[in-house]
Amino acid sequence: MSHIEHTNDLDHADRAPGDTPVDGHEGAEGLGTYLIGLGLAALLTVVSFYIARTDLVWQPSIPVALAVLAIAQMGVHLVFFLHITTGPDNVNNVMALAFGVLIVLLIITGSLWIMYHLNHNMMPMEQIMQMQR
Amino acid sequence: MSAFDAAAPYPARPQWGDRPSAAAHASELLSKRIVVGYGFWIFLLSDIVMFSTFFATYAVLVGETAGGPSGAELFDLRNTAIETACLLLSSFTCGIASIGAQTRRGSWFYGAMTVTFVFGAAFIFLEAREFADLVAQGAGPTRSAFLSAFFTLVGCHGLHVTAGLLWLLTMMAQVFAKGYRADILRRMLCFSLFWHALDIIWVALFTVVYLMGVAA
Numbered sequence: 388m389s390h391i392e393h394t395n396d397l398d399h400a401d402r403a404p405g406d407t408p409v410d411g412h413e414g415a416e417g418l419g420t421y422l423i424g425l426g427l428a429a430l431l432t433v434v435s436f437y438i439a440r441t442d443l444v445w446q447p448s449i450p451v452a453l454a455v456l457a458i459a460q461m462g463v464h465l466v467f468f469l470h471i472t473t474g475p476d477n478v479n480n481v482m483a484l485a486f487g488v489l490i491v492l493l494i495i496t497g498s499l500w501i502m503y504h505l506n507h508n509m510m511p512m513e514q515i516m517q518m519q520r
Numbered sequence: 521m522s523a524f525d526a527a528a529p530y531p532a533r534p535q536w537g538d539r540p541s542a543a544a545h546a547s548e549l550l551s552k553r554i555v556v557g558y559g560f561w562i563f564l565l566s567d568i569v570m571f572s573t574f575f576a577t578y579a580v581l582v583g584e585t586a587g588g589p590s591g592a593e594l595f596d597l598r599n600t601a602i603e604t605a606c607l608l609l610s611s612f613t614c615g616i617a618s619i620g621a622q623t624r625r626g627s628w629f630y631g632a633m634t635v636t637f638v639f640g641a642a643f644i645f646l647e648a649r650e651f652a653d654l655v656a657q658g659a660g661p662t663r664s665a666f667l668s669a670f671f672t673l674v675g676c677h678g679l680h681v682t683a684g685l686l687w688l689l690t691m692m693a694q695v696f697a698k699g700y701r702a703d704i705l706r707r708m709l710c711f712s713l714f715w716h717a718l719d720i721i722w723v724a725l726f727t728v729v730y731l732m733g734v735a736a
Binding site for chain 2: 464494
């Protein structure tokens with residue numbers, strides 16, 4: 388009877404973040420996941436370092452390309468190393484991640500936005516220094 | 521193969537038997553592992569939020585060099601590339617170590633943990649050398665607001681890696697002394713989460729600080 392209860396529980400069971408999907412006997416499948424992740428991450432890293440110093444592309448596009456590559460690599464790390472998936476056993480992990488990303492974006496864009504406008508509206512530093520004399 | 525085996529991500533091990541009490545025990549361990557992992561995931565996300573404040577500070581102050589050297593003059597991308605390779609490979613070997621722990625294969629676990637430690641220590645060594653070089657050039661954290669923000673951001677990540685290395689050693693010692701117990705495996709899960717998260721932060725860090733610093 389308790390057996391059946393627990394079966395129902397486990398139908399809705401979550402998976403802990405970072406838990407490797409190995410079945411306790413074979414590690415080969417889990418190792419494959421890490422190998423794919425390593426390959427993709429290495430590829431993205433190499434491209435990032437190459438793009439940063441190349442003259443082949445339009446220069447103002449480089450920071451944008453670097454940001455895109457970095458976000459892609461963070462996604463690779465999340466999926467292949469931390470095993471965050473879109474599966475139903477991962478909803479809680481994804482929701483927590485989404486909230487974290489929201490806060491991070493608010494902090495970074497908010498700070499940059501406000502400080503940019505402050506810089507614009509402030510008098511040049513030399514004039515402030517002279518006023519303080 | 522019962523319904524329990526099909527539904528559980530971790531099927532009960534054969535020696536636990538098929539009795540209801542054993543199944544209840546297995547499910548209790550399973551749910552505890554999920555709760556612990558989830559709680560640590562929340563901690564890691566809050567740690568990432570803390571890093572985002574340092575990133576925001578750095579981005580605001582990156583131009584305020586006070587007449588001192590800028591990132592383009594200071595950063596050595598070759599060093600950064602080696603650091604990045606060390607951390608990425610250590611993240612990979614940490615994954616192998618967690619497979620080794622779960623499948624109770626000592627050679628995988630101890631071997632991969634040792635390699636992880638070596639790569640992590642190499643990362644810390646390279647970073648410490650870089651910091652010492654900068655300070656010796658007169659580009660220490662007191663030189664300009666840009667350098668204060670740089671040392672705070674990169675140094676905070678370095679401190680996290682150092683703490684991770686100490687944790688790594690204690691994990692090896694705990695597995696050695698106590699074996700692959702459920703509570704030890706939960707700590708190992710948290711450690712691997714921590715180590716992978718450090719690598720994610722480093723991805724943002726080498727892009728924003730080093731690559732954009734040199735490209736801009």
